[in-house]
Amino acid sequence: MRSGAPSPAAPPRALAGPLRSSEPARAAPVRSAAAALLEEAADLLVVHRDFGAALRTCERACRALACGAPAEEPAGASLEVKCSLCVVGIQALAEMNRWREVLSWVLQYYQAPEKLPPKVLELCVLLYSKMQEPAAMLEVVRAWLQDPDNQGLPEYRALVELHLQRVLLPLGCLSEAEELVVDSVAFSDEQRLDALQAISTAREQQKHEHSGSEEAQKLNQEGSSSHKFLSLLMSLRRLWDFVVSHFFSLPFKKSLVAALILCLLVARFDPASPSSLPFLYKLAHIFHRIREAVSSPLGQLPIQN
Template sequence: MTRPRASDNFTPVFKPPLSCTQSKLLDMLEEATEQLMLYKDFHASFHICNRGLESLARAEDEDVRGELKAAFCIVAIQALAELNRWPGVLAWVLKYYQHQEEIPAQILHMCILLYSKLGDPAAVQQVARAWLGRPSNWRLDGFRAAAELYLLHVLLPLGHTDRARELVAGEVGSAAFNREQRRTALDIIQDEERERNDVPDVDVGCRSSADNSSMRGSLRHQVEALLRLTYRRLMSTCGSFLFHKLLLAALILYVLFLRMDPALPSSFVWISKLHQLLGQMWNVMLPPYYPTWKE
């Protein structure tokens, strides 16, 4: 095998060196990341990201500018999160991405999850719908994940099941999901509709009694939790528990019985569960010296 000569035509292996502006921007990105991750100086990190984004407007290489812009935005979003300035994230992102359809997929993912966690999925609904409706985004790697997040964390929490079904059955669903995934998505939408329709209606004339019933139900849940806690405390010392602990548990049960009317129909289920719980405590702690609890 002969060595290639200088006159031979071959593709260079190494990329051309970075320009002075690109090198400076990379240094700024590294400094912003260090301020965020190492020194926990979130104000400084966010300030550096803003300066880097402003300097990017003078960059010539479109590819490098797009990658650095997304990187600065991701670091800045993390800094805003640490500064508890989540509600202003989307407005800040749109300041640098004036066309909402051009937001990078990773940043859109972060915004959807962010506002879903804040309980305000409607804030990102318009941006996500516009981004998913752009055909040039359908070829991106993060398109399917964006469609899933939009379906699960925006449309369904808002109760927009009709729009969710249109999304899955339409062009966006065909571009994002295969046949099996579309079938699974439609099943999820149907389950969501069923859960919403199964919520019982409350009669206006019986609203006060319904409120009292809900209060009793809440009380029963608290009582159940207290009993289970008492049971676990006794079980943790079942090898050498003292007699006063058993008396304490009996006293708690006695007080609870005085506060709960067993004649109420709503108390039947609670009393039955209490009976089963007492049986478990009896059978675990007292055998073989006493007969087993019979239900």
């Protein structure tokens, strides 16, 4: 992933402060191996664009830090170097489109989510949010924010806001977001009202999307019923066409006889009348003759005077 990747970290600041004119000149402390490797990794990343070599250099420097910092190096210097190495490593992984490995790669050097530096955690949240997978950071940021040691850091409120905007709201965790804003002491009253307003807007949008999905589902069901009804009508139409075409395909004489019988049945057949009995016998005889003629393709209906 080359576009939109996190910006590489700059080389660490000088460990010794600037000399004042009244101070005697002192020898600068010897740079640690990790600091030298950090400068090399940043050069490989920015100048040479060799992301694989930059990542390997960061890993080698982190292993050197794990063995222990030199005695003459300040305690906070190694932590800053380690944080900068992780930033360069994250950038290298992102450039190689291996951003899914970022979280596991960082945690192998810090062991626990709550031990992540604020700068590294912020970079991870931005990266996974940009790649539309904020759920990967949900438990990590949750553990970091709940740690008492992190709640006193100056970056705490910024990370709470980032967690709200990039993780909780996109995932629809509105109740958790509201609880976090209400219980957090990092917000002022005005900032808390702004955050609650953003959560309320997200909740209204979620309800609107839910009602829209229900309407779409209802329309789909109605459309399915209409489609079934139309299919039934088409089947009945095809059946009617088949019956009509089959009827008109019969010989003309057979069709005429069938129509004649139908007319006789409608016009003269009255089974309740005693005078209709001779006619019924004659009709049964005619029907018997017609059935014999129809059943035989060569049969001819004899004509009697």
